[in-house]
């Protein structure tokens with residue numbers, strides 16, 4: 389989890405081997421996978437994640453998945469939603485079967501769960517629930533005021549729903565848009581007492597809506613924590629051209645490739661760490677944009693995104709034309 393507007397850079401991943409021990413379908417497009425590490429690893433705190441190197445059309449790519457639960461000393465349970473319009477990682481993850489081998493990072497967490505708050509509010513949108521299941525379990529054991537708001541389109545598309553209902557009872561509130569019960573802000577956190585902590589994980593637009601309402605309500609920004617997942621933006625992925633005049637580079641960025649990866653493929657030396665739009669290390673100045681910028685990070689401020697003069701290359705995209713970037717003098 390990361391603070392809503394600024395994030396602490398993650399530790400550089402340290403890789404090890406793991407075997408896919410079990411696969412189970414949870415919903416039409418979400419699969420649960422148990423990854424058995426080759427060695428005993430230290431469990432991540434609730435809200436932690438593992439990175440997986442997955443073969444996407446012949447190229448090894450890194451994807452991050454929240455650890456939903458731990459089994460024994462070295463078995464992490466993750467859940468993956470297949471995104472048909474994504475960059476291919478989820479399709480490759482869904483093709484895994486028991487016995488397959490993977491390279492996996494040791495578990496990490498960027499910002500741990502703070503237990504000693506007067507109350508906790510967890511807000512999940514869709515597959516974002518995976519980051520919050522472990523937190524809900526830890527907070528339920530601790531006791532104290534807790535609510536989990538779970539926004540989905542239909543209840544059939546809500547993984548872990550039965551498990552969470554058993555765990556939380558009436559403290560779980562399901563918001564199904566297909567049933568006319570949408571999650572709205574600031575209503576979602578109106579009952580949270582002063583000093584209460586909120587953790588949100590869901591599509592970027594939902595997180596932004598909550599962050600704006602949170603700040604407008606006068607609550608402390610540090611009491612809202614959020615995590616990105618996937619690459620949800622405001623527009624579908626499309627191919628575009630990136631130019632870097634300072635380096636004499638012009639490259640095509642396919643719809644299933646990040647700007648960061650495309651620049652690296654072209655031999656441009658880049659600095660990056662999280663590859664989730666959180667640490668800001670891959671940000672480059674924008675010199676010109678023919679179309680729109682689809683900012684998908686949680687690192688840049690709303691003001692920076694509106695100004696459009698910097699761009700987070702690991703997750704953000706251009707829409708409707710070429711993008712001209714500069715490099716920082718480093």
Ligand code: FES
Nearest residue numbers: 661663668670702
């Ligand atoms: S690598 Fe961290 S924001 Fe891009």
